[in-house]
Amino acid sequence: MIMINGKKLEDIPFASDYMQDGLESNILRVMLNSDTVYTYNSLPELAFELDFRREIIAAADLLDQSNFNFKVFRESTCNPQFWDRMPDGGFRLKKDVKPSAAIRDIYTNSALYGTECATAMVIIYYKAMLSLIPDEYFDRIFPDIYLMNWHQIANEFEEVGFMRPSKDFLPGDRGYFDNPDVNPVTPEWQGENVINMANGIYYGHGIGKFPADVFIKSLNQNRIEGADESAHLLDSVGRPNFKKLYNIYSKIQSRAVTSEAVS
Amino acid sequence: MYVTKSQNSSLLDRERSRRSPVSYCTYYRNILVQNRTQALALINDTKLKFPSLYLLIQEIIDFNLFSGLNTRNITALKIYTDVFHNQNLSTKLYSYVITKGFFEQQVLRWMFHTGHKWQGPKEEFDDYDALMDATAAILIKKYQDKSILPSVVNLIFQRNRNNLFIHNLVWSFFQSYDPNSFKLITRYILSVNQKDRELAAKLLHLNTPHDPSQRQRAVDSYRSWISENKPYLYFTEEHFQSSSAPNPLAVDLEAKYFSKEVSPRHKKPLQPYTQDELQSLRTFHQLPNKEKEMLATYSHRLHQKNLHLWKQWMDHNIDEQIKLVKARLNHPNDND
Numbered sequence: 001m002i003m004i005n006g007k008k009l010e011d012i013p014f015a016s017d018y019m020q021d022g023l024e025s026n027i028l029r030v031m032l033n034s035d036t037v038y039t040y041n042s043l044p045e046l047a048f049e050l051d052f053r054r055e056i057i058a059a060a061d062l063l064d065q066s067n068f069n070f071k072v073f074r075e076s077t078c079n080p081q082f083w084d085r086m087p088d089g090g091f092r093l094k095k096d097v098k099p100s101a102a103i104r105d106i107y108t109n110s111a112l113y114g115t116e117c118a119t120a121m122v123i124i125y126y127k128a129m130l131s132l133i134p135d136e137y138f139d140r141i142f143p144d145i146y147l148m149n150w151h152q153i154a155n156e157f158e159e160v161g162f163m164r165p166s167k168d169f170l171p172g173d174r175g176y177f178d179n180p181d182v183n184p185v186t187p188e189w190q191g192e193n194v195i196n197m198a199n200g201i202y203y204g205h206g207i208g209k210f211p212a213d214v215f216i217k218s219l220n221q222n223r224i225e226g227a228d229e230s231a232h233l234l235d236s237v238g239r240p241n242f243k244k245l246y247n248i249y250s251k252i253q254s255r256a257v258t259s260e261a262v263s
Numbered sequence: 264m265y266v267t268k269s270q271n272s273s274l275l276d277r278e279r280s281r282r283s284p285v286s287y288c289t290y291y292r293n294i295l296v297q298n299r300t301q302a303l304a305l306i307n308d309t310k311l312k313f314p315s316l317y318l319l320i321q322e323i324i325d326f327n328l329f330s331g332l333n334t335r336n337i338t339a340l341k342i343y344t345d346v347f348h349n350q351n352l353s354t355k356l357y358s359y360v361i362t363k364g365f366f367e368q369q370v371l372r373w374m375f376h377t378g379h380k381w382q383g384p385k386e387e388f389d390d391y392d393a394l395m396d397a398t399a400a401i402l403i404k405k406y407q408d409k410s411i412l413p414s415v416v417n418l419i420f421q422r423n424r425n426n427l428f429i430h431n432l433v434w435s436f437f438q439s440y441d442p443n444s445f446k447l448i449t450r451y452i453l454s455v456n457q458k459d460r461e462l463a464a465k466l467l468h469l470n471t472p473h474d475p476s477q478r479q480r481a482v483d484s485y486r487s488w489i490s491e492n493k494p495y496l497y498f499t500e501e502h503f504q505s506s507s508a509p510n511p512l513a514v515d516l517e518a519k520y521f522s523k524e525v526s527p528r529h530k531k532p533l534q535p536y537t538q539d540e541l542q543s544l545r546t547f548h549q550l551p552n553k554e555k556e557m558l559a560t561y562s563h564r565l566h567q568k569n570l571h572l573w574k575q576w577m578d579h580n581i582d583e584q585i586k587l588v589k590a591r592l593n594h595p596n597d598n599d
Contacts, residue, residue, distance in 0.1 A: 163506045190434060190502070190504050
């Protein structure tokens, strides 16, 4: 169920605009049919979440099409023009470069970069945000980026690091295929962080864009001798705090409108 | 004469500790050129520590020392090739068959125990660190070897102080499926080092008090929690690869309510629920979490204290049980 400022979505004028065919309606259908009550203060707040989810999927798609490599942390690589490689294998933004340019560089010079699946997910969230707000605001909000799986994430995205039990797995959500019986000599196959790309397809860095069974098969091929437990998708999801991000976004929007009026 | 039996450490270990890695390898190469038999005796020394072997892998390949190496060293090199898929080394070792099982476990222990305190040839997280991670993982996952857990915990915190990668090591620690071993982490809550305290709090999923005088209380409380819930604790599959704030241990409240021990790995009671218990569980599931916790805790404590009274209490339906517990909590001095 979706509640907007105390009213059901179906009872709100113009709500049908969001129900056209496509990704947004796909997301809305899952929400509307769910036991979980999704609450929003306004229709634009809901629209922002739908836009953000669309951009997460688009950013994942782009990364999948790029030459971004899979590397374990001790072999991780980055473009030294924008990032310092840290002792733990993470990447820290150089002091004299623009955060927006550095995130974009991962996509344009993708072959220079290589890391594990979780860091790839974090890059996707930054890229999604960058697609929604102007560079100057992005640079102000994220002056110091550290890319290292779910750690060192900017406060604005900290919730994506938490996995919460959820009955719904919506397009744009993060999931995790766990491989409890992984061969200990290949720890990179412990599991795979994925983005739900809709229609039963997931994106995981290093494996690609496939249905769940492909992820499970790939992980199962890297289990310890005598393994008795299959890899499986956990029933918890990671989501950004869309309300927090919307508040940031709407402040930017109102500033942009004010400065336009002044000029 | 290179080997002196009176020394507690091997000559190669002593030379390694006073030289740079490059100088140490050159030193060994010079011995090899002068006296191959002596060089082999040094590398096969029973007191040798693993890092002194690790640094000489290239010399072993270049001088084709394989046939002169003892089984411990051959086994360690085989493990190395398994981890790094080193084709060159793998080909050379192809004809050597190593005994899996007890002997392999002893060699893994030797590698880890004599090797984990050395930080590797580079200051960053490197192949040597990854090899230590793999060694710990194989010992814990394949051999269920819990004897290394105290050293694993020390290594996690040592690396964390140096901002090095710890997530695979933490994963291996969780794979021990040993709730009691979490007590090893609690002493870091009391550390003077803030990074230690922050990591300990993260691993134990605790909020630690800012006030140092309250930290001991937090430790005591966590240790009591483990002790009370040990039979009902299970591992949630959360770890640092999937979450920034994993909560690795949880209490199976249903099992605690029935005082049934669970498998920490599979979250299943070791003795299956009876039909009557399954029926009660359906009602138990509907309760709010707070009431579930209240009933489970009361049931466990009563079971420990007086089995006869516990059986009587369990004969009531859940609504009556809740009433009895609430009355008991309001009048704690009344007799059961």
